Amino acid sequence: MSICGLDFGTSNSTVGVLHNDQATMVPLEKHPHTGDMETTLPSALFFDFETDDISFGRQAIRNYTQGEFGRLMRSMKSILGSSQMDEGTQIKGQVYSFNQIIGFFMQSLKSRAEAFSQQAMQSVVLGRPVHFNDHHPALDAAAEQRLAEIARQVGFDQVSFQFEPIAAAFDYEQTVEDEEIALIIDIGGGTSDFTIIRLSKAGRQRADRSADLLANHGIHIGGTDFDRHLSMATMMPFFGLGVPYKDKPTIAMPIHYFVDLATWHRIHTLYDSKVIRDIADLRLSMQQVEPIDRLLTLLKQKDGHRLAGQIEQAKIDLSSASHTQLDLAFLNRDGVVTGDVTHTATAQDLEDAIATDVGRVFAAIDETLVQSGLDKQQINTVFTTGGSTALPSVKALVQQRFPAANWVSGDLFNSVGKGLVLEAQRRYR
Numbered sequence: 001m002s003i004c005g006l007d008f009g010t011s012n013s014t015v016g017v018l019h020n021d022q023a024t025m026v027p028l029e030k031h032p033h034t035g036d037m038e039t040t041l042p043s044a045l046f047f048d049f050e051t052d053d054i055s056f057g058r059q060a061i062r063n064y065t066q067g068e069f070g071r072l073m074r075s076m077k078s079i080l081g082s083s084q085m086d087e088g089t090q091i092k093g094q095v096y097s098f099n100q101i102i103g104f105f106m107q108s109l110k111s112r113a114e115a116f117s118q119q120a121m122q123s124v125v126l127g128r129p130v131h132f133n134d135h136h137p138a139l140d141a142a143a144e145q146r147l148a149e150i151a152r153q154v155g156f157d158q159v160s161f162q163f164e165p166i167a168a169a170f171d172y173e174q175t176v177e178d179e180e181i182a183l184i185i186d187i188g189g190g191t192s193d194f195t196i197i198r199l200s201k202a203g204r205q206r207a208d209r210s211a212d213l214l215a216n217h218g219i220h221i222g223g224t225d226f227d228r229h230l231s232m233a234t235m236m237p238f239f240g241l242g243v244p245y246k247d248k249p250t251i252a253m254p255i256h257y258f259v260d261l262a263t264w265h266r267i268h269t270l271y272d273s274k275v276i277r278d279i280a281d282l283r284l285s286m287q288q289v290e291p292i293d294r295l296l297t298l299l300k301q302k303d304g305h306r307l308a309g310q311i312e313q314a315k316i317d318l319s320s321a322s323h324t325q326l327d328l329a330f331l332n333r334d335g336v337v338t339g340d341v342t343h344t345a346t347a348q349d350l351e352d353a354i355a356t357d358v359g360r361v362f363a364a365i366d367e368t369l370v371q372s373g374l375d376k377q378q379i380n381t382v383f384t385t386g387g388s389t390a391l392p393s394v395k396a397l398v399q400q401r402f403p404a405a406n407w408v409s410g411d412l413f414n415s416v417g418k419g420l421v422l423e424a425q426r427r428y429r
């Protein structure tokens with residue numbers, strides 16, 4: 001029987017399998033620029049309207065960016081646990097449920113793992129955030145159930161779950177010699193998840209770790225929220241955010257269009273022809289039309305994901321540079337939009353835009369400590385993983401809060417997946 005661990009992430013997914021009895025991350029996709037095999041598959045699908053093909057990962061993003069006619073979907077995990085979970089979405093005249101869409105993606109992950117292992121995958125440990133939904137336990141439970149259904153739908157016979165930060169702890173535990181208490185911080189694309197756990201060499205063998213688990217907590221804030229807030233602060237005014245009505249100068253363009261445009265999993269809702277008509281009607285009543293024209297052009301060209309991609313890249317660039325340029329030349333494509341469409345964003349813009357989010361993440365870390373009943377001096381190691389832990393403001397706060405702890409920066413994108421396959425090994429063999 002072959003087993004795997006599958007980390008279906010908001011931004012990136014991974015699969016770990018046993019290869020010659022060793023937990024191994026599956027090389028999932030060739031990087032289009034470097035040619036290297038990557039163990040992450042970006043959680044993206046592209047429905048090509050001309051060929052009716054569905055592509056995944058970097059290939060999906062590339063097809064979209066190169067202007068193929070079709071529809072890109074990203075951050076599908078954010079829909080799990082939300083009230084839109086039961087809505088479908090229309091793609092080329094056909095309505096797909098999110099179960100189906102996530103199913104296509106999971107099937108692709110499974111097939112890639114099977115091609116690598118040369119055997120069928122029957123049992124899976126799936127990662128899950130501590131909360132799919134911070135406020136509604138019923139939606140949270142429904143999200144897990146939904147993910148389990150999807151896993152069965154794509155052909156897994158045995159499906160179980162482990163919390164993502166606990167999985168990351170198991171990855172880190174592979175290197176632990178003496179018993180220690182670790183705080184695991186996983187800040188990803190959709191959620192930030194934390195575990196405080198006692199780890200040891202002997203612990204690795206134990207099937208039941210409940211006595212070692214001291215706290216487990218999470219909050220629905222991650223890199224896609226940082227993208228949204230950076231976009232709202234630096235980019236959306238260029239597309240009409242804040243533009244007032246001609247006859248009501250204290251009232252501005254409805255904000256929800258901009259929030260949707262800045263939110264990965266909501267972008268596609270703006271391509272609806274009714275939404276575009278509504279914005280075109282509003283344009284007639286607004287004090288400035290240039291920003292609204294840019295918005296209309298962007299939506300008609302279905303360039304919302306392109307813009308979001310540039311914002312995300314700017315955020316990543318700004319984690320190691322003081323400023324960066326966004327080039328929105330794609331807006332000039334048909335000559336409707338004229339004028340300067342380059343923008344500079346600075347590290348300070350990013351820090352200001354995400355300060356509230358980052359503050360909430362660290363408040364949740366404080367709550368995790370309270371839950372454990374420990375004092376922060378008792379934390380021996382802080383283990384960080386997840387792409388968003390590369391942000392300078394996050395790093396500075398880890399250092400500031402836990403100056404005495406040993407800080408281990410794990411593999412940002414593979415720790416959870418590795419821990420999940422270790423868990424699969426314990427559970428299914």
Ligand SMILES: Nc1ncnc2c1ncn2[C@@H]1O[C@H](COP(=O)(O)OP(=O)(O)OP(=O)(O)O)[C@@H](O)[C@H]1O
Pocket residue numbers: 008009010011012013077164187188189190191192222223224312315316319385386387388389390391412413
């Ligand atoms: N160098 C960087 N600086 C800042 N953010 C980064 C960097 N590299 C990646 N990110 C961000 O990290 C996030 C993806 O991280 P990761 O792959 O760990 O998330 P995920 O596992 O898909 O999400 P989740 O676990 O929340 O479901 C994205 O928002 C991405 O923009």
Ligand SMILES: [Mg+2]
Pocket residue numbers: 009010164186188189386416
């Ligand atoms: Mg993750």
